Amino acid sequence: MLPKKANRERVLPVLDHAPSLSLEAVRAVSQETGVPAADVYGTASFYTLIGGEPRTRVCQGLSCQLAGADALLARLRAAGEPVEAVSCVGQCDRAPARLDPALEVVAERARGAVLPASPELAMNLAGADGTDYPGLAWARARGAEAVLEALEASGLQGRGGAGFSTATKWRMVRGQAEAERYVVCNADEAEPGTFKDRELILRRPHLLLEGIAIAAHTVEARSAYVYIRGEYTAEYRSLERALEAARGTPLLEGLTIELVRGHGAYICGEETAMLESMEGKRGMPRLKPPYPTEQGFRGKPTVINNVETLACVPAILVRGGAWFRALGKTEPGTKLYCVSGHVARPGVYELPLGVNLDELVEAAGGYVGTPRFFSPGGASSGFLPITQRALPLDFGSLGKQGSFLGSAGVVVLNDTVDLAQAARWQAVFFEDESCGQCAPCRIGTRLLRRSLDRYLESGDPAALEHVDDVAWEMDEGSICGLGYTAFLPLTSLRKHFPESFGARAQGGRA
Numbered sequence: 001m002l003p004k005k006a007n008r009e010r011v012l013p014v015l016d017h018a019p020s021l022s023l024e025a026v027r028a029v030s031q032e033t034g035v036p037a038a039d040v041y042g043t044a045s046f047y048t049l050i051g052g053e054p055r056t057r058v059c060q061g062l063s064c065q066l067a068g069a070d071a072l073l074a075r076l077r078a079a080g081e082p083v084e085a086v087s088c089v090g091q092c093d094r095a096p097a098r099l100d101p102a103l104e105v106v107a108e109r110a111r112g113a114v115l116p117a118s119p120e121l122a123m124n125l126a127g128a129d130g131t132d133y134p135g136l137a138w139a140r141a142r143g144a145e146a147v148l149e150a151l152e153a154s155g156l157q158g159r160g161g162a163g164f165s166t167a168t169k170w171r172m173v174r175g176q177a178e179a180e181r182y183v184v185c186n187a188d189e190a191e192p193g194t195f196k197d198r199e200l201i202l203r204r205p206h207l208l209l210e211g212i213a214i215a216a217h218t219v220e221a222r223s224a225y226v227y228i229r230g231e232y233t234a235e236y237r238s239l240e241r242a243l244e245a246a247r248g249t250p251l252l253e254g255l256t257i258e259l260v261r262g263h264g265a266y267i268c269g270e271e272t273a274m275l276e277s278m279e280g281k282r283g284m285p286r287l288k289p290p291y292p293t294e295q296g297f298r299g300k301p302t303v304i305n306n307v308e309t310l311a312c313v314p315a316i317l318v319r320g321g322a323w324f325r326a327l328g329k330t331e332p333g334t335k336l337y338c339v340s341g342h343v344a345r346p347g348v349y350e351l352p353l354g355v356n357l358d359e360l361v362e363a364a365g366g367y368v369g370t371p372r373f374f375s376p377g378g379a380s381s382g383f384l385p386i387t388q389r390a391l392p393l394d395f396g397s398l399g400k401q402g403s404f405l406g407s408a409g410v411v412v413l414n415d416t417v418d419l420a421q422a423a424r425w426q427a428v429f430f431e432d433e434s435c436g437q438c439a440p441c442r443i444g445t446r447l448l449r450r451s452l453d454r455y456l457e458s459g460d461p462a463a464l465e466h467v468d469d470v471a472w473e474m475d476e477g478s479i480c481g482l483g484y485t486a487f488l489p490l491t492s493l494r495k496h497f498p499e500s501f502g503a504r505a506q507g508g509r510a
């Protein structure tokens with residue numbers, strides 16, 4: 001007999017402690033939560049970190065592939081180690097990387113650079129982090145309207161990908177008639193090429209918590225959550241420690257902040273998929289509208305912001321919106337750019353929003369080899385030719401080129417890389433990570449990867465003849481950003497380098 005009232009939100013946390021996904025284990029979770037066993041299994045099977053034998057997870061993200069991920073996988077397999085190839089582990093600066101069965105990072109290199117260091121920066125990754133929370137004190141002393149005005153003056157655009165105005169989002173939630181509201185910090189960061197939120201959480205966890213508390217204070221929410229990707233083990237510990245240190249400080253006056261651990265699904269970074277996951281379901285994006293600002297977590301108005309967005313807020317209040325705006329080059333503020341691939345010093349660089357590729361790579365110690373193309377904002381942004389190296393890396397300029405700043409996960413590729421192979425690595429990622437609810441995305445991502453396989457095997461360009469039609473279908477028929485962008489790595493490369501997708505030697509390079 002199941003308990004009368006099911007507690008669906010408990011399903012995923014309880015599954016975390018389940019020994020396996022055996023029938024018995026699933027039934028035990030069902031008994032504890034009141035959710036039918038078939039439903040528990042259906043939810044669990046969506047997530048890659050739930051169930052299965054203990055194994056090493058080898059990253060297949062673009063930067064890891066450039067650094068020999070396939071060879072690493074083959075070596076571990078040959079040594080008899082239980083291994084699984086996984087989409088991305090968020091360690092592009094120390095590629096090729098893997099996670100041990102306890103989800104701790106194994107990499108030959110230390111984490112990359114975090115430069116420059118200066119108190120004149122909005123986040124200053126190398127700065128001291130502590131429990132003073134001056135921005136929160138400012139917000140409490142001056143009130144919500146003053147916070148919103150400072151945000152408006154700052155021009156802060158969301159750093160999670162879409163660049164939506166933070167002030168507008170907070171105002172929308174504040175203006176709702178419903179009194180129960182939530183704040184959710186999106187720390188799911190799983191886009192290959194991106195590892196900036198990781199550094200913020202590791203180095204400035206209190207800055208992030210302060211931004212969350214200011215958001216909660218402004219929209220009058222009493223509960224806030226940080227949804228952190230399941231692969232971020234050290235980062236989870238960093239936040240746990242910071243929350244412990246914040247006990248008894250003004251940060252937690254009238255507010256609870258809970259950590260919610262993800263379970264291995266890139267799509268849960270999409271804000272409505274994240275809410276579904278927090279509610280104990282498969283992480284499938286919702287149809288919008290309604291937007292989370294009206295009906296978010298538990299159907300209540302919810303502010304959802306990226307880690308970096310929230311971490312910008314304390315300095316904006318303390319130093320002023322105009323100060324923040326003036327830090328940018330072409331758009332307001334500084335930005336955390338992640339750089340990896342063929343550069344001398346991969347890492348996270350806080351630079352004026354709108355620097356170009358050459359300026360960014362100069363900070364990162366220069367190019368390795370002769371650069372040929374780059375991905376400006378994670379897998380979803382596609383690729384641009386190196387001839388666009390002078391383009392400002394901002395929301396507007398990249399949008400005009402049919403690309404995106406996205407998560408600012410910049411990956412540089414030199415002329416030793418086979419373009420079709422690079423497109424295939426990205427295609428595999430999207431095929432694996434599509435949640436599967438829209439047919440154009442589910443079938444389209446598979447078709448694109450298969451077309452590339454056929455092209456790479458046969459060298460016959462006819463293998464790619466339906467690619468543009470498939471891309472159109474995906475763009476028209478998908479309900480979330482994954483479906484709108486998953487074709488871009490291939491279509492952008494074909495557009496910019498048509499000569500590289502002609503007939504080629506069978507099974508070999510162009």
Ligand SMILES: Cc1cc2nc3c(=O)[nH]c(=O)nc-3n(C[C@H](O)[C@H](O)[C@H](O)COP(=O)(O)O)c2cc1C
Nearest residue numbers: 158159160186188189190269270271305306309481
């Ligand atoms: C497929 C997909 C994955 C996403 N992944 C993330 C992510 O990992 N982190 C994030 O902050 N936003 C991600 N987003 C964007 C979120 O949906 C949302 O726009 C963002 O968290 C809002 O915060 P912001 O206004 O501070 O940018 C993703 C969007 C899509 C379509």
Ligand code: SF4
Nearest residue numbers: 437438441478480483
């Ligand atoms: S577009 Fe793709 S990932 Fe997004 S909801 Fe549809 S099937 Fe899922």
